[in-house]
Amino acid sequence: MIEEGKFGVQETVWLMVSTIVTKVFYTSPAQVASLVGNVSWYMTLISTATAILGFTFIYLLLKRFPGWDIATIMKDTLGGFFGFVFSIALALYLLFLATNTLSEFTEVAKAYVFLLTPSSFIIGIFVVGILVMCILGLETQARFAKLAAYTMLTGFVLVLILGTENYDINRLFPILGYGADKILITGLARSSVYGEIVILAVIAPSLQGTYFVKKAGYISLILSGLLISLSVLAYSLSFPYYVAQEIVAPMYEMAELIDYGRFVQRVEPIFLFIWFFSSFISITALFYCFVSLYCKIFRIQDIRPIALGSALILFVSALFNMDLGVGAVQRIQNIRQYGWIPPFILPLIALIVGMLRKRGVRSHE
Amino acid sequence: MGLFNTIKKLFIYREPLQGDQFELLEDASEKIGSPSQTQQTNTDEIINQNAILKGATDKQPKGKKSPLRVEEWNMERQQDPAALKADTTAQVDRISKDLQQNRLRIEQELNIPTNRDAKVRNLRIGKSAKAFIVYIEGMADRSTINDFILRPLMMGDNFKTPQEECSADYILENILTIDGVTKASDYTHTISQILEGKTALFIDGSEFCLLVESRGFEKRNVDQPVTESVISGPHESFIEDLRTNLTLVRKIVKNKNLITEILPVGKTNNSKCGIMYIDGIANKKIVDEVKRRIQSLDIDFVLGDGMLSQLIEDHPMALFPQILRTERPDRTASFLMEGKVIIISDGTPHASIVPVTFFHMMHASEDSFIRWQFGTFLRLVRYMGMGLAMLLPALYIALTLFHHEMIPTELILAIEESRENVPFPVIVEILLMELSFELIREAGIRVPDVIGQTLGIIGALILGQSAVAANLVSPILVIIVSITGLGSFAIPNYDLAIAIRIIRFVFIALAAVLGFYGIAIGIFIIGGFACSMKSFGIPYFTPVAPRARVNPDIVIRGPLWKQTLRPDSTNPLDKTRTGKPVRGWVNRRQRGDQK
Numbered sequence: 028m029i030e031e032g033k034f035g036v037q038e039t040v041w042l043m044v045s046t047i048v049t050k051v052f053y054t055s056p057a058q059v060a061s062l063v064g065n066v067s068w069y070m071t072l073i074s075t076a077t078a079i080l081g082f083t084f085i086y087l088l089l090k091r092f093p094g095w096d097i098a099t100i101m102k103d104t105l106g107g108f109f110g111f112v113f114s115i116a117l118a119l120y121l122l123f124l125a126t127n128t129l130s131e132f133t134e135v136a137k138a139y140v141f142l143l144t145p146s147s148f149i150i151g152i153f154v155v156g157i158l159v160m161c162i163l164g165l166e167t168q169a170r171f172a173k174l175a176a177y178t179m180l181t182g183f184v185l186v187l188i189l190g191t192e193n194y195d196i197n198r199l200f201p202i203l204g205y206g207a208d209k210i211l212i213t214g215l216a217r218s219s220v221y222g223e224i225v226i227l228a229v230i231a232p233s234l235q236g237t238y239f240v241k242k243a244g245y246i247s248l249i250l251s252g253l254l255i256s257l258s259v260l261a262y263s264l265s266f267p268y269y270v271a272q273e274i275v276a277p278m279y280e281m282a283e284l285i286d287y288g289r290f291v292q293r294v295e296p297i298f299l300f301i302w303f304f305s306s307f308i309s310i311t312a313l314f315y316c317f318v319s320l321y322c323k324i325f326r327i328q329d330i331r332p333i334a335l336g337s338a339l340i341l342f343v344s345a346l347f348n349m350d351l352g353v354g355a356v357q358r359i360q361n362i363r364q365y366g367w368i369p370p371f372i373l374p375l376i377a378l379i380v381g382m383l384r385k386r387g388v389r390s391h392e
Numbered sequence: 393m394g395l396f397n398t399i400k401k402l403f404i405y406r407e408p409l410q411g412d413q414f415e416l417l418e419d420a421s422e423k424i425g426s427p428s429q430t431q432q433t434n435t436d437e438i439i440n441q442n443a444i445l446k447g448a449t450d451k452q453p454k455g456k457k458s459p460l461r462v463e464e465w466n467m468e469r470q471q472d473p474a475a476l477k478a479d480t481t482a483q484v485d486r487i488s489k490d491l492q493q494n495r496l497r498i499e500q501e502l503n504i505p506t507n508r509d510a511k512v513r514n515l516r517i518g519k520s521a522k523a524f525i526v527y528i529e530g531m532a533d534r535s536t537i538n539d540f541i542l543r544p545l546m547m548g549d550n551f552k553t554p555q556e557e558c559s560a561d562y563i564l565e566n567i568l569t570i571d572g573v574t575k576a577s578d579y580t581h582t583i584s585q586i587l588e589g590k591t592a593l594f595i596d597g598s599e600f601c602l603l604v605e606s607r608g609f610e611k612r613n614v615d616q617p618v619t620e621s622v623i624s625g626p627h628e629s630f631i632e633d634l635r636t637n638l639t640l641v642r643k644i645v646k647n648k649n650l651i652t653e654i655l656p657v658g659k660t661n662n663s664k665c666g667i668m669y670i671d672g673i674a675n676k677k678i679v680d681e682v683k684r685r686i687q688s689l690d691i692d693f694v695l696g697d698g699m700l701s702q703l704i705e706d707h708p709m710a711l712f713p714q715i716l717r718t719e720r721p722d723r724t725a726s727f728l729m730e731g732k733v734i735i736i737s738d739g740t741p742h743a744s745i746v747p748v749t750f751f752h753m754m755h756a757s758e759d760s761f762i763r764w765q766f767g768t769f770l771r772l773v774r775y776m777g778m779g780l781a782m783l784l785p786a787l788y789i790a791l792t793l794f795h796h797e798m799i800p801t802e803l804i805l806a807i808e809e810s811r812e813n814v815p816f817p818v819i820v821e822i823l824l825m826e827l828s829f830e831l832i833r834e835a836g837i838r839v840p841d842v843i844g845q846t847l848g849i850i851g852a853l854i855l856g857q858s859a860v861a862a863n864l865v866s867p868i869l870v871i872i873v874s875i876t877g878l879g880s881f882a883i884p885n886y887d888l889a890i891a892i893r894i895i896r897f898v899f900i901a902l903a904a905v906l907g908f909y910g911i912a913i914g915i916f917i918i919g920g921f922a923c924s925m926k927s928f929g930i931p932y933f934t935p936v937a938p939r940a941r942v943n944p945d946i947v948i949r950g951p952l953w954k955q956t957l958r959p960d961s962t963n964p965l966d967k968t969r970t971g972k973p974v975r976g977w978v979n980r981r982q983r984g985d986q987k
Contacts, residue, residue, distance in 0.1 A: 037939050140794075141909065152906065156913045163924045170923040171916070173937035289800060296795040296908055303912035332405055 031233045031319070032166030036243045039227070039234060042172040042312055043247035044254065045179065046223045049309040051258040052278050052302045053131045054359060055220065059259065060271040062213050066204035068260035073214025075252030078221030081371030082244045085228050086237070088378040091387035093237045097228035097374070098323040104381035111324060113373050117225065118320040120369035122341070124223065125313035127358055129153060129345040132306045135276045140299065147346060153310070154342045160311045161318060161334045165233055168311055175304045182301035183254070186278060187261045189285045189294075194264035204268075219366030220255070221248055223309075228374060229316040229323075278302070314341060413706075414681050416747070416929030416963060485578045491522055491596035498526055498594070501583050510586075515542065517563065518551030522596040531589035533608020540570040541591060541604055560598040572605025584662060611636065617719045619886055625761040629719040632696075634738040637721070638666050641734065641743070644725035645670070655686050657737070658694035665700060668724075668734040675731060675963045678928055682733050682746060696740025707925050711894060711918075713887035714927040716748040723757040731964030733928075747928035747962060749935070751946050753885040754778070759949050767949035775947065777882030782892050784876050785822050786899035786911050788869075792818050794907030810866040819904040821865050825873045826900070828854055830893070833877075934961040 059067035092100045097117065102110035133149050141149060160168055204210060227234075227244050234240050262277045265284065274280050282298035285291065318334050327333060381387065488494055495512065502510040509531075514524045523545070527537060544550055544567045551567075564573055576582045576592070577600040586592050589607030614636065617629035630637045638652055649671040657663050665686065669679050685704040694700055701715040702708060718724055724734055724743045735744040745752075754774055759767040791799055792807065799807070814821060832851040839847050855873065859865045876896070883889040895918060902910030925932040935942040941960035944950025953974040958964040 035938050038937060136909070140907075144906075149909070152909070152913055156916050159917050160920045163920050167920050167924040170931065170933060170937035171920050173939070174919065174923065174933055289802075292800070293797050296791075296798045299908045300912055303909060304916065307912070307916045329407060 030164075031230065032164055033233055033235065034166055034169040035235070036239050036246070038169035038173045039230075039239075039243040040247050040250065041176040042169045042308065043224060043226065043243065044251050045172050045176065045305050045308040046226065046312045047221055047247070047251040047309075048254045048258075049128065049305040050220060051255055052276060052305065053128075053135055054275055055363065056259050056262050056277045057272055057274050058360060058363065059213070059217070060263070060268050062205075063210050064204035065199055065263050065268040065271075066202065066210055068199075068256050068263055070204075070210050070214045071217070071220070071255050071259060072252055073211065074218045074220055075248055075256075077215050077218035077367075078224060078252075078371075079245065079248050081218060081221075081367065081375075082224050082227075082248060084371060084375040084378055085225060086241050086244060088374050088381065089228060089231050089240055090237050091378075091381055093388060094232055095388070096230075096232050096320075096323055097225075098320055100228075100381075101373075101377050104377045104384065104386045113377065114320060114324045117369055117373055118317050118324065120222075120366075121226070121229075121313050121317040121320065122337070122344075124362070124366075125310050125317060126341060126344040127362060128306065128310050128313065129341065130347070131359060132310070133345065135279075138275055139279055140296075150342055150345050153307075154338050154345075156307060157311045157314050157341070158334060158338045160307075161315050161338075162331055165230060165315060165319070168308070168315060169233075172308050172312075175308065179301045179304055182298060183258075186282050186285070186298055186301075187257060189287070189291075190261055190265055190281045192286070193281070193284050194261070196264065198264055198267055216365075216367065217363050218371070219363050221251060222366050222370035223313065224248060225370035225374070226312060226316045229320050276302075314338075413926075414929045415926070416675065416677060416961075482578075485580055487577055487579065487582070487594075487600055489597055489599045491524070491594060494594045494601075495524055497579060498583075498592075501579060502526070502586070513542075515546055517545050517595065519546075519548045520551075523594060525591050525593050526586055527591040527606065528586060528589065531587070531609045532591050532606040533589075536570070536606040536608060537591055541568065541593070541606065544569060545593075560593075560595050560600060560602055563593075563595070564602055568602070568604060570604055570606075574603045575600045576603050577601075587662060614640065620718060620720050620723070620757060620884070622756070622758040622761070625758055626720070626722045628721055630721060630736070630741040630743060632739055632741055634664060634666055634736060637736045637741075637743065638668065640721040641668060641724050641728070641736075644721055645728055649673075650728070653683070655683065657686060657689055657700060658691060660692035661694070663694050663738050665694075665697075665735055665737040668728060668736065670728055670731070673729070673731045673958065673964050673966050674733055675965065678733050678747060678962065681928060682735065686735070694737070697735060697737040697742045697744040698740060700735065700737050701744050706927060710921060710925055711891040712750070712922055712925060712932065713753065713885065713891065714746075714748070714925060714932070716745040716752055716885065717742045717887065718745065718757075719743075720757050726757075726760065729958075729969065731958050731962045731966075747926075747930040749927065749930060749961070750922065750932050751936075753888045754883070754947075755945075756884040760952070764949050764951045771947060771949055774882050774884060777879035778888075778892060779879070781876055781879035781883065781889075782896055783899060783911065784879065785826060785872055785896060786903035786914075788872050789818055789822060789900060790903040790907040790911060793904065807866070807868055810868050813863040814866050815863070816865075819900070821869055822872070822900060825855065825859070825865055825869055826876070826897070828859075829873055829877055930961050935959065 056067065059070065063070050088097075088100060088104075089095070092103065095103075098110075098114040101113045104110070105113055129150060132153070133146050136149055137144065137146060160171070224244060224247065227240055227247075231237075231240050234243065258278060261281065262271060265281050266274065266277075271277065279295055279298065279302070282295040283293065285294050314337065315334075318330055318337050321327070321337070322330055322333055488497075498504070498512065504510050504512060509529050510526065511529050512524055512526050514522075517523050525537070525541060545563070560575070564575070576585065582592050582601055582603065585603045589609055591604045591606040593602040593604060595601075611633045612631045614628055614631055616627045620629070621627075628640060630640060642650060642652075647670060651669055651671050653667045654664050655667060657665050667679070667682055667686070682704070686700070689703055691703065694703070697717060701713075701717065705714045707714060716727075719742050721743075724736075724745065727745045728734060732745050732747065735746065736742075737744075754771065756770070756774070759771065762770075796804060811818075816824070832847065832855070836844070836847055836851075856870055860867050860870060880889050880893055883892060898918070899911055899914050902914040904910075906913070922932055923937065931938055934940050935946065941957060943955040943957050943959075945955055953970070956968060956970045956972075956974065958967055958969055960967065
C-alpha cells in the first residue's frame with residue numbers, strides 16, 4: 028500500500044477548494060456567460076446543489092467501505108473486470124482534467140503575460156513543479172494548500188473589493204437571463220465544474236474516517252460554490268454579458284481595471300500569484316490522484332517511477348492543444364457538458380451494485 | 393567510477409528506503425489533562441508491571457526446565473566466548489589491591505610521562521599507608537588538591553591509630569573535607585572522571601579508588617547575549633561550560649520535576665550533553681527519541697550543539713533549520729514550560745530545542761516581556777523583513793524585466809533614467825551588489841574589532857557611492873540591496889536567516905528566467921519541501937498546516953492571560969498552563985447576574 032500520510036479536514040477542504048475554484052481564472056466564466064447571460068452567478072449555485080447530491084452518492088459508497096479507496100471499492104463491488112474498467116476510466120478522467128487545465132493555463136498565460144515564451148517552456152517548468160510535489164506526497168500537497176489558502180483568499184477578496192468601482196448593478200438584469208429552463212438545464216449539466224470532488228474518494232484513506240470525508244466534502248462544495256458564485260457575480264457586475272462572453276481570463280481583466288489614484292493601478296501581476304498558486308495546487312492534486320489511482324489499480328507500491336512517466340504524458344498531452352480557441356471552445360466545453368458522468372455516475376453505479384450484492388465492510392466508527 | 397555510478401543510478405530503478413521515521417502520533421494514553429492523572433497512570437503502569445512480574449514468578453515453578461547446577465552453569469558460560477570475553481574484560485578493568493600495579497596501569501592509560509598534563513603524586517596517608525593521587529593539570533583546581541585532599545591526608549594528627557584507620561572507607565567518611573567524593577572500582581570510569589577534572593586517590597590495599605571533586609578549569613563568566621540581545625528582559629546568556637548552563641536554566645525553572653540527564657557524545661573527545669525536560673509536561677516519546685538519536689551516534693568528535701544538531705536533525709539535506717538554537721537561558725526555560733526537550737552540549741554557549749516549528753524561529757525572547765500589542769507589531773515587522781530578505785531583489789528583477797506595466801509611469805521613468813548609464817543587465821547588476829554585500833557581511837564577522845570601522849567605511853563606499861559613481865549599479869539597486877540586508881537582520885534565528893539568504897539567490901535566478909511565474913514556482917517547490925519537513929515528529933508548519941490547538945501566539949502575540957494552553961502538537965502530558973480565571977482579581981459579571 029502506498030504511504031500517503033494523514034491530514035485533517037481543513038487541509039482537505041483547502042486542497043479541494045483550490046482545485047475546484049481555479050476554473051474562475053480561466054475561460055469557464057466566459058463560456059457560462061455565453062450560455063446563460065448575466066445570471067451565471069446563481070446558475071452555479073444550482074450546479075453546487077447538484078454536485079452535493081452527486082457527492083452524497085460518493086459518500087454513501089465510501090461509508091460502506093470505511094478506510095478504502097475508490098479503486099479497491101470498485102473492484103470489490105463490480106468485480107475484477109468491471110472494477111478495473113471503472114477505475115481506469117476515473118483515472119483517465121483525472122488525467123484528462125489535469126491536462127486540460129494545464130493547457131488552458133498555458134494558453135491564458137501566453138495570451139496575457141508571456142507573449143513570447145514558448146508553451147513547452149511554461150509547461151515544462153510547471154510539470155517539474157508538479158513532479159516534485161507528487162514525489163513529496165499528498166500530505167505535503169494538503170499542507171501547502173492550507174498555507175497558501177490564506178494568501179489566495181486575501182488576494183481573491185482584495186480583487187473583488189477593489190473592483191467595486193467598476194460594478195454596475197443594472198448589469199444583473201434581466202434577472203432570469205436567457206430563461207429559467209436554460210438556467211436549470213445548464214446548472215444541472217455544469218455540476219461537472221465540481222467534479223473534482225471525486226478526488227476525495229481517491230484520498231479517503233488519508234482522512235481520519237468516513238465522517239471526516241463527509242464533512243470535508245460538503246464544506247468544500249459549499250465553499251467552492253460560494254467563491255465561484257461571488258467571483259462570477261463580480262464579473263457580471265463589472266462587464267455587460269455580451270462583453271463578458273469574449274473575455275478569456277475574467278479575474279485577470281478585473282484586476283487590470285483596478286485604478287485608484289496614481290499608484291494603485293495595473294495590479295494584475297500581483298494577482299498572478301493567486302492564479303499561479305491555485306493552478307499549481309489544482310493540477311498537482313489532479314495529477315497525483317491519477318498516479319495514485321493508477322498505482323492502486325495495478326497494486327504498484329512505489330509511486331515515483333509512475334509519476335515520472337505520467338509527467339511526461341502530461342507534458343506531451345498538454346502541448347497537443349492547438350490554440351486557445353480549440354482548447355476553450357471544444358475541449359473545455361465538452362468537459363463541462365459531460366464531465367459530470369465519471370465523477371458522479373460511476374460511483375453511483377458502484378453503490379447500487381454494491382447494495383444489490385450486499386457488499387461492504389462493518390464499520391467501527 | 394563515481395561519476396559512472398551516479399549516472400547509472402539515474403537510469404536504474406531502486407526501491408525507496410524504508411526508514412523508521414519518527415512520528416509523534418496521539419494515542420489514548422496521551423489524552424491526559426493534569427499531573428494527578430499522570431501520576432495515576434504511572435501508578436497503574438507500576439501495578440501492571442508488578443502483575444506481569446508476579447505472573448512470571450507464579451509461572452516459574454510450572455516450567456519444565458529444571459534449574460542448572462553451578463558446575464553446569466559454569467560449563468555453559470565457558471562455552472560462550474562472548475560471555476568469557478566480557479568476564480575477562482571486566483576482570484582486566486577492575487582496580488587492583490596492589491598499588492604499584494594500579495600506578496603502572498594509570499601511567500599506561502594516561503600516557504605518562506609523555507603526556508605532561510597528567511600528574512601523579514605519591515604520598516603516605518597519615519605518615520604510614522602508601523597512596524598516590526592522579527589529576528590533569530589545568531582541569532583540576534590546585535588549591536582544592538592542596539588544601540582539601542593532600543593536607544588532611546598527610547597530616548598525622550587526623551589519624552589516631554594510623555595502621556588501622558587508613559582504609560578508603562575511613563578516609564571517605566572522616567578525612568576528606570570535600571563534597572563530591574565517590575568510589576570507583578574500574579579503570580574506564582576512573583579515567584573518564586580524571587579527564588573531566590576530578591582527582592583520583594589510590595590507596596595501597598584498597599580495591600577501589602576515591603574520585604574527589606576538584607574540577608577547576610578556566611571558563612568564561614556569564615555574559616550578555618551576542619546574537620539575541622534584547623531591550624526588555626534578562627541579559628544573561630549561556631557560556632561554554634555545560635554545568636554552568638544547566639544551572640542557569642535551573643535557576644529560572646525551580647521545579648522538582650525538571651529532569652537533567654547527561655549523555656556521552658563523541659567517542660574520542662569524551663564530550664557530554666545534558667537533556668533537560670519537565671517530567672509530567674514533556675511527552676515521554678519525544679524524550680526517548682532524543683535520547684535514542686544521541687545514544688546511537690558513533691562519531692569521534694562532537695563539539696557543542698551546532699555539530700550535535702546536524703547529527704540528530706530529521707532532514708539534514710534541507711535548508712531550513714529543524715532545531716532551534718538559543719543562547720538565552722530565559723528562552724530555554726520558556727520552551728521547557730511548553731513541553732519541549734532541551735539539549736545543552738559541552739563546548740558551545742547555546743541550547744538546542746526540539747521539537748520546533750517554523751513559527752518558533754520567528755519569535756524572539758523579547759516578545760513575552762513587552763505588552764502584547766508591541767510584541768505583535770514587532771513580529772509583523774520581522775515577517776515583513778523575512779519576506780523582503782527573500783523576495784525583494786527577485787521582485788525587482790521580475791518587475792523590471794517582465795512586468796513593467798505594474799510600475800507607475802513616474803517610477804519607471806526614474807528607474808530607467810538611473811539605469812541609463814549602467815552597462816550591465818539587471819541580473820548582473822543585482823548579483824554584483826548582493827555578492828558584495830555577502831562578502832562584506834562575512835568579512836565583518838572575521839575582522840578584528842579594531843579594524844571593524846574601516847570595513848564599514850569600505851562597505852559603504854563599495855556598496856554605495858563608488859559603485860553608483862562608477863556607473864556599475866543604479867542608485868535604486870543600492871536601496872533594494874540595503875533593504876534586503878536589513879530584512880535579513882530582522883530574522884531572529886541565525887540559521888533561518890542564512891537559509892533565507894541562500895534561497896534569495898534561487899529566487900533571483902527564477903525571476904530572471906520567468907518573472908513572477910518563476911517566483912511562484914519557486915515558492916511552490918521550496919514551500920512544498922518545507923511542508924514535508926518534520927522536527928522530531930512534528931510537522932514544520934504546525935499549528936497552521938496541519939492545524940493544532942494552540943494559544944494566540946503564532947504570528948500575533950496574544951495577551952499573556954489568553955495563553956492558557958501548551959501547544960497541542962507536542963502532545964504535552966499537562967495541556968493547560970493556567971487556572972481559570974488567569975487574572976483572579978478581575979471580577980467578571982456572569983450573564984444573568986443581577987445588576
